[in-house]
Amino acid sequence: MAKWSDIDPAEMHPESLMMTYGFRPEWSEGAASPPIFQTSTFVFPSAAVGARCFEIAYGLSEPLPDEHSDLIYSRLNNPGMEMAEDRLALWDRAETAALFSSGMAAITTTLWAHLRPGDVVAASSPIYGGTHHFIETVLPQYGIEFIRFDHHDSADDISARITATGRRLGMVYAETPANPTNDLIDLQRCAAVAARFSTPERKVPLAVDNTFLGPVFQHPLEHGADIVVYSATKYLGGHGDLIAGAALGSHAMIDPIRAMRTFTGNMTNPFTAWLLMRSLTTLRLRMEQQAENARRVADFLRDHPKVKSVNYLGHLAAGDPRHDLYKRQCLGAGGMISFEITGGRADAYRFLDALRLFKLAVSLGSVDSLAEHPCSMTHCEAGVEANAAKGITESLIRLSIGVEHPDDLVADVGQALARA
Numbered sequence: 001m002a003k004w005s006d007i008d009p010a011e012m013h014p015e016s017l018m019m020t021y022g023f024r025p026e027w028s029e030g031a032a033s034p035p036i037f038q039t040s041t042f043v044f045p046s047a048a049v050g051a052r053c054f055e056i057a058y059g060l061s062e063p064l065p066d067e068h069s070d071l072i073y074s075r076l077n078n079p080g081m082e083m084a085e086d087r088l089a090l091w092d093r094a095e096t097a098a099l100f101s102s103g104m105a106a107i108t109t110t111l112w113a114h115l116r117p118g119d120v121v122a123a124s125s126p127i128y129g130g131t132h133h134f135i136e137t138v139l140p141q142y143g144i145e146f147i148r149f150d151h152h153d154s155a156d157d158i159s160a161r162i163t164a165t166g167r168r169l170g171m172v173y174a175e176t177p178a179n180p181t182n183d184l185i186d187l188q189r190c191a192a193v194a195a196r197f198s199t200p201e202r203k204v205p206l207a208v209d210n211t212f213l214g215p216v217f218q219h220p221l222e223h224g225a226d227i228v229v230y231s232a233t234k235y236l237g238g239h240g241d242l243i244a245g246a247a248l249g250s251h252a253m254i255d256p257i258r259a260m261r262t263f264t265g266n267m268t269n270p271f272t273a274w275l276l277m278r279s280l281t282t283l284r285l286r287m288e289q290q291a292e293n294a295r296r297v298a299d300f301l302r303d304h305p306k307v308k309s310v311n312y313l314g315h316l317a318a319g320d321p322r323h324d325l326y327k328r329q330c331l332g333a334g335g336m337i338s339f340e341i342t343g344g345r346a347d348a349y350r351f352l353d354a355l356r357l358f359k360l361a362v363s364l365g366s367v368d369s370l371a372e373h374p375c376s377m378t379h380c381e382a383g384v385e386a387n388a389a390k391g392i393t394e395s396l397i398r399l400s401i402g403v404e405h406p407d408d409l410v411a412d413v414g415q416a417l418a419r420a
């Protein structure tokens, strides 16, 4: 597809490009906002052009310099999906992006595209429950094993664990900050491990789930990552009204993922791509307000007698080695908090049931504030004991902070703690 914009993205910030980049109104009846291209298929101007499009799309031939393939069919490409991908890539300064029907679709397709039977994947812990299930339960059925590492492990520790499996390292996969504890994984360390096991024939990619901080507060590609994945359902979508995912990086890393998507058919749809484009126009505004509100709530929690501990990046203090990593790797603390209430599961449930403004719901990153109990909800599969070892205790509550007035959020948390 032709790149419709004549603005060089290097001239401007992503915020300024989100309303225009990749779209020419004169190609759509002068519409100021891109329409939804709600179509399954596209008409070729001639049979020869149609055949050429397939040659390029199926990798049978490389496009010539400045040759843009026409659109074929919405499982492969759609103008709305391509515009949303081009706009999303700007935030992470990635060469290219691929959109998916969910965050899990982006993650699983990334793993399928780059791993092979006989490989081992090194995955950080804790990790989102769905990713945990796929890596620990599904991949082993296809001859792909895993090793886990956490923020304490050095590059030597991780490498020794990989070597002990006797397998070829296929990917290092990190989620940072980790859901739900906000543990930070050192991406430079992960990149060093991936480099140790890379060969001239096969580069071991480092894939990073950047859902928690989003492209406003963390740029993994600048810290050694090769692939960034998102649950776009969260901050990128930001309004709690869509499910989507994304993978970003260089063409060398993303093209095989996009090729896999063509055959798994788990791309996003035209309406969701359009909703995402709408959401990207306010990404920074929303995330900065959410981060400001989160600071107010986290400070209130820290000083409350019914709170045992608070996991919030903005509370990391100078002198703590995690603070150095935070300063090096992150651009802000974001809007995610988890905290341990004094007592146990019953106290956590009483708190959750007493909330009035926060919704008792999983998911995160939306304009509305949400609260959940990771140990018995999003992360229940690992079991109580294994969860506790990772800091996901029965008294841990996860809060995703929205854009409501911070005074009301603090008041709601205060009254719910009083009833817990």
Ligand SMILES: Cc1ncc(COP(=O)(O)O)c(C=O)c1O
Pocket (backbone or CB within 6 Å): 102, 103, 104, 105, 128, 130, 175, 179, 209, 211, 212, 230, 231, 232, 233, 234, 243, 244, 245, 363, 364
């Ligand atoms: C960190 C993280 N990654 C990935 C996912 C999966 O995303 P989705 O629900 O869009 O499939 C989630 C969902 O909660 C998540 O929290």
